[in-house]
Amino acid sequence: MTVQPMSAAQLTRKVIDKEPLFILDVRNEREFADWKVEGENFQILNKPYFELLDGVDSVAHQLPQEEDILVVCAKEGSAKYVAERLCDAGFKRLSYLQGGMKAWSEHLEPVKIGELSGGGSIYQFVRLGKGCLSYVIEADGEAAIVDANRMVDAYTQFAKDNGLSIRHIIDTHVHADHISGGRRLAKQTGALYWLPPKDAEEVTFDYRPLVDGTSIALGGGKVEIKAVHTPGHTIGSTSLIVDGKYLLTGDLLFVASIGRPDLAGKAKEWVDDLRHTLYETYRQLPGHLVVLPAHFSDMRELNPNGSVQEKLGELYRHNKGLRIESDDEFRVTVTENLPPRPNAYQEIRQVNMGKLHPNADEQSEMEIGPNHCAVHE
Structure with missing residues (x-):
């Protein structure tokens, strides 16, 4: 019997569809503790590969005989080896994660968010393995891409499949958690690349300034993307109101939390900007706007279709980060006792400013x- 691979796309569908799955993760304990595959109906067990080199007897009694088992490692090889040994031991419902956690980190799943009143649609590209969210807005054959990840082929293939010409690439801020694919995508497609100038003082490339009030038209003016300066996560952070229906908040506001102001080393300087954006600028916007953030932290934030979205008015009722009455308490919340910073966040910022030029393998390692x-996870 040959053990079959499971692709990152297939695993994504299992997460979204809430299917049961038992995962045996054979990475070392430190890597497992930092980051793992998660799903609402998943069970997971960590048993380092080096403990299974002489046989799988030590783990076999902990695995279900009548359930699907997925073996996971960093890049595939170790998981395939262990899955084959388990197959030899009599387990039948086995697979291994094709491409390992590297592939899981890089898969982008397009999910349709909804229609636009001027024609066209908006799609959310969900990166489950990293918690990143990016967007394709399309109207009358034209497309704008917001907060693109570095796996640009996902966007160009989507555009090709749907007969779209990519005209605009927008980054809501200079990212610190993932490498932007914006400039590369703009170069490949000839699209205009937009970036907030207050974040761009040190960049080494040309861009179109995305400032408060900037209006970007799609489909011959059928759909408007309007920029709103919303500092706090970075000094230039800019939100986008699309078609008067959707609010793309970048890393300022999430479904279950709020953004942190410390990734550029300016937490104390930017905390007041963050509070003003969250408690005044956004509060003045219509509550029916659907918030579409650039990230999420927990699979429980996924809607049944796999998207991450919520109306602004609902967030003011349920998001704890929007319900902190005291200025002092807010300041402490967003500057102290924060989660660990993203892996290689300083280097990632340097890449996104055009100052570092890592190769593909180095980029992948930086993002792991x-x-x-x-702020809250």
């Missing part, structure tokens, strides 16, 4: 692990 962009 969760995003840690939220």
